[in-house]
Amino acid sequence: MTPKKKRRLIVLVLVMLGLGTATALVLTAFQDNLVFFYSPSDLKEHPPGARGIRVGGLVALGSVQRPSDGLTVQFTVTDLQTSVPVRYTGLLPDLFREGQGVVAEGRLRPDGVFEAREVLAKHDEKYMPPTVADALKRAGQQHATSTLVR
Amino acid sequence: MFPELGHYALVLALLVALVQATLPLAGARRGDAGWMALAGPAALAQFGLIGFAFATLIQAAIVSDFSVLNVVQNSHSTKPLLYKIAGVWGNHEGSMVLWVTILAAFGAAVAAFGRSLPLPLKARVLAVQAMIGTGFLLFILATSDPFQRVDPAPLDGNDLNPLLQDPGLALHPPFLYLGYVGFSMAFSFAIAALIEGRVDPAWARWVRPWTLAAWTCLTLGIALGSWWAYYTLGWGGWWFWDPVENASLMPWLAGTALLHSAIVVEKRDALKSWTLLLAILAFSLSLIGTFLVRSGVLSSVHAFAVDPARGVFILGLLTVVIGGSLVLYGVRAPALKTGGLFAPVSREGALVLNNLLLATATATVLIGTLYPLFLDVLGAGKVSVGPPFFNATFVPLMVPLVTAMVVGPLLTWKRADLAGVLGRLATVAALAALAVLAACWYHGDGPVMALVGVALAAWAFFGAWVEWAERIGLFRVPLAISVRRAAGLPSAAWGMTLAHAGLGIAIAGMTGSAFWVSERIQVAHPGDTVEIAGYHLTFREVEPVAGPNYDARRATFVVTRDGRDVGLLTPEQRHYTVTGMPVSHAAIHTTGTADLYLALSDDDGAGGWTIRLYHHPLVPWLWLGCAVMVLGGLVSLGDRRLRIGAPAVRRRPAAAAAALAVFGSDGR
Numbered sequence: 001m002t003p004k005k006k007r008r009l010i011v012l013v014l015v016m017l018g019l020g021t022a023t024a025l026v027l028t029a030f031q032d033n034l035v036f037f038y039s040p041s042d043l044k045e046h047p048p049g050a051r052g053i054r055v056g057g058l059v060a061l062g063s064v065q066r067p068s069d070g071l072t073v074q075f076t077v078t079d080l081q082t083s084v085p086v087r088y089t090g091l092l093p094d095l096f097r098e099g100q101g102v103v104a105e106g107r108l109r110p111d112g113v114f115e116a117r118e119v120l121a122k123h124d125e126k127y128m129p130p131t132v133a134d135a136l137k138r139a140g141q142q143h144a145t146s147t148l149v150r
Numbered sequence: 151m152f153p154e155l156g157h158y159a160l161v162l163a164l165l166v167a168l169v170q171a172t173l174p175l176a177g178a179r180r181g182d183a184g185w186m187a188l189a190g191p192a193a194l195a196q197f198g199l200i201g202f203a204f205a206t207l208i209q210a211a212i213v214s215d216f217s218v219l220n221v222v223q224n225s226h227s228t229k230p231l232l233y234k235i236a237g238v239w240g241n242h243e244g245s246m247v248l249w250v251t252i253l254a255a256f257g258a259a260v261a262a263f264g265r266s267l268p269l270p271l272k273a274r275v276l277a278v279q280a281m282i283g284t285g286f287l288l289f290i291l292a293t294s295d296p297f298q299r300v301d302p303a304p305l306d307g308n309d310l311n312p313l314l315q316d317p318g319l320a321l322h323p324p325f326l327y328l329g330y331v332g333f334s335m336a337f338s339f340a341i342a343a344l345i346e347g348r349v350d351p352a353w354a355r356w357v358r359p360w361t362l363a364a365w366t367c368l369t370l371g372i373a374l375g376s377w378w379a380y381y382t383l384g385w386g387g388w389w390f391w392d393p394v395e396n397a398s399l400m401p402w403l404a405g406t407a408l409l410h411s412a413i414v415v416e417k418r419d420a421l422k423s424w425t426l427l428l429a430i431l432a433f434s435l436s437l438i439g440t441f442l443v444r445s446g447v448l449s450s451v452h453a454f455a456v457d458p459a460r461g462v463f464i465l466g467l468l469t470v471v472i473g474g475s476l477v478l479y480g481v482r483a484p485a486l487k488t489g490g491l492f493a494p495v496s497r498e499g500a501l502v503l504n505n506l507l508l509a510t511a512t513a514t515v516l517i518g519t520l521y522p523l524f525l526d527v528l529g530a531g532k533v534s535v536g537p538p539f540f541n542a543t544f545v546p547l548m549v550p551l552v553t554a555m556v557v558g559p560l561l562t563w564k565r566a567d568l569a570g571v572l573g574r575l576a577t578v579a580a581l582a583a584l585a586v587l588a589a590c591w592y593h594g595d596g597p598v599m600a601l602v603g604v605a606l607a608a609w610a611f612f613g614a615w616v617e618w619a620e621r622i623g624l625f626r627v628p629l630a631i632s633v634r635r636a637a638g639l640p641s642a643a644w645g646m647t648l649a650h651a652g653l654g655i656a657i658a659g660m661t662g663s664a665f666w667v668s669e670r671i672q673v674a675h676p677g678d679t680v681e682i683a684g685y686h687l688t689f690r691e692v693e694p695v696a697g698p699n700y701d702a703r704r705a706t707f708v709v710t711r712d713g714r715d716v717g718l719l720t721p722e723q724r725h726y727t728v729t730g731m732p733v734s735h736a737a738i739h740t741t742g743t744a745d746l747y748l749a750l751s752d753d754d755g756a757g758g759w760t761i762r763l764y765h766h767p768l769v770p771w772l773w774l775g776c777a778v779m780v781l782g783g784l785v786s787l788g789d790r791r792l793r794i795g796a797p798a799v800r801r802r803p804a805a806a807a808a809a810l811a812v813f814g815s816d817g818r
Binding site: 015019035 | 488491492494502503506507509510513514517518521531532533534535536538539542543546547671672673731732733734749751752754760762
């Protein structure tokens with residue numbers, strides 16, 4: 001083998017090694033860390049089990065309650081067809097309001113309450129999280145979304 | 151009047167760009183010096199025209215000309231001057247004008263300072279620059295006109311998103327774009343080299359300052375954005391693996407790889423076609439970043455489909471630029487002569503390893519960023535790929551990279567003695583072990599990854615200085631000689647030491663904030679005392695404050711530690727009157743080794759306020775580390791061997807010097 005070929009071979013082996021490692025890393029990470037999005041209707045039709053998921057929809061009007069400690073918040077997320085109660089302990093985003101779009105990440109408890117680890121509301125009043133808009137649309141509320149999405 | 155002139159200037163710039171993109175290229179092919187010489191003045195004219203257009207846009211924003219739609223949508227008469235100016239690039243149209251302004255500025259810089267460049271190379275580089283410019287000018291004129299008028303003009307504007315009204319974020323886009331667009335220079339040089347069919351050390355020497363400048367600006371831009379996220383978003387984090395952040399990280403990773411592989415071309419005349427590919431990839435990733443952020447495709451594939459003009463245009467531009475350059479690469483690169491040979495264990499080998507790891511890391515970030523888009527397009531469901539994915543893929547690639555980063559600079563070119571080098575690193579290993587022990591002693595038992603982080607940080611930091619000490623013979627020769635040697639060290643060597651040491655400092659900051667953070671969220675009433683990490687915060691009061699364009703409620707907390715007074719923390723909950731947006735403004739007390747971070751949220755209607763309190767050990771080092779890396783880049787830029795137009799023939803291999811002589815470069 002000429003030195004040139006040998007060098008090429010070494011580089012090739014290194015590249016394959018790098019690519020292999022990367023693929024393995026990506027695949028294992030995907031297996032554990034992909035977070036799927038559910039609308040409240042999806043939750044009812046295909047319960048996700050104990051897997052971590054995201055639920056999105058509108059915060060139902062008049063549903064926000066704060067039990068005694070002042071940090072736990074309970075509210076209902078709805079796609080105007082089905083709704084799911086959500087419990088969250090922590091600081092809500094500045095733009096969290098009743099009637100606004102919201103995405104919560106967490107797990108569905110066996111008793112049907114969604115335990116949120118994180119609540120996301122986008123940092124713009126005019127903005128409706130697209131996943132939420134889509135969920136509302138699929139629930140057959142086109143007229144509602146067209147006014148809610150700017 | 152001015153906005154129309156600005157618009158007209160952009161149209162003229164497009165025409166100039168068309169000329170600059172074609173005639174010099176044809177001239178270089180036919181050997182027509184007159185046509186080639188056209189490139190320089192054309193580049194200067196283009197910069198003048200686009201610069202003028204940008205200036206008219208800034209002028210309209212400063213005088214609050216509400217007959218211009220862009221000003222109406224993003225400004226307000228009560229907004230402070232800084233944000234009136236920064237608001238120009240705080241929106242889509244304005245930021246695209248900033249993009250082409252910087253592109254034209256880089257072209258003009260080559261025209262003005264690239265006197266020692268061979269004329270055909272210069273003509274081709276500027277022609278490629280003009281092609282990119284043509285694409286983006288067309289994009290602005292066709293889909294994103296920033297000068298559009300409104301009639302009747304409203305009395306006042308809609309104001310800029312309050313989150314963007316911040317000094318850190320005012321400067322973040324210009325530096326980010328300087329980085330993104332700076333890689334266009336490396337790209338243009340690569341395309342020109344492919345057309346010419348020649349890459350030599352001289353070429354690498356011309357490309358390096360541009361790449362270095364772009365890398366330095368991008369580093370600063372990313373750091374500013376991260377810093378802003380840290381202190382304004384109120385979550386206490388500094389990096390969220392958000393697609394928009396990833397869009398800036400990918401060109402940075404590719405650019406870092408390019409910076410290192412160009413060294414091999416420069417010193418050893420090897421890795422040439424790989425370096426060209428990296429130059430193409432770094433700029434392509436910059437374009438992909440621009441596409442991701444600017445097309446609206448990130449918020450949703452559907453949003454993209456609803457208003458497709460912009461997205462489709464950028465996507466088309468992306469296809470032409472990336473596809474075209476890769477095809478050219480595929481056709482021309484195999485014809486490049488391969489250069490010097492080297493053993494796997496050598497400086498070249500270490501730099502190849504660096505490139506492999508960086509390229510792999512870039513690929514994993516790209517996959518994680520684009521995967522949700524692919525699934526969405528295929529209708530296979532909506533997913534999000536969050537921080538856990540990136541932590542699981544990116545971090546394992548960075549550990550070997552940082553480990554090898556210390557070994558590489560100590561290896562000799564061509565063939566190196568690994569055992570000997572590792573022996574010389576015993577000091578560094580000992581220092582890293584000491585750092586780990588100190589961390590154990592100070593923080594008690596932490597997760598293993600925290601100790602790995604500390605070890606890596608210390609390894610990188612001390613490794614950089616041990617290499618520096620070896621260069622100047624510290625403690626081996628008399629001190630006076632060492633000092634003289636340090637003074638005589640090339641700036642590029644100083645730059646590398648600083649940049650590598652800076653990365654070490656930054657890793658310490660990342661480790662501290664990831665593993666040793668303490669967080670408290672609770673409802674506090676005036677008079678309450680909250681305790682975190684040895685600090686006592688006494689809640690004194692909440693009072694209303696009026697800002698220039700917002701009303702705020704400001705809380706005052708008295709901070710003490712071990713009975714000693716530390717100071718006041720005054721977080722605010724701001725309400726921007728025009729947009730009606732609430733924004734919390736965190737208060738931070740820093741000791742240089744840790745941050746005390748306090749954010750104020752809503753009141754519970756019964757006199758209690760929700761507060762979020764963090765103690766962030768080592769976070770200031772993250773910003774310090776980034777600053778040191780930027781300093782390293784700047785110092786390295788000052789290297790006289792890299793100075794454009796400086797006599798550089800002296801240290802160049804004879805073959806390259808001969809090649810230069812053919813081109814008639816007189817080196818001034």
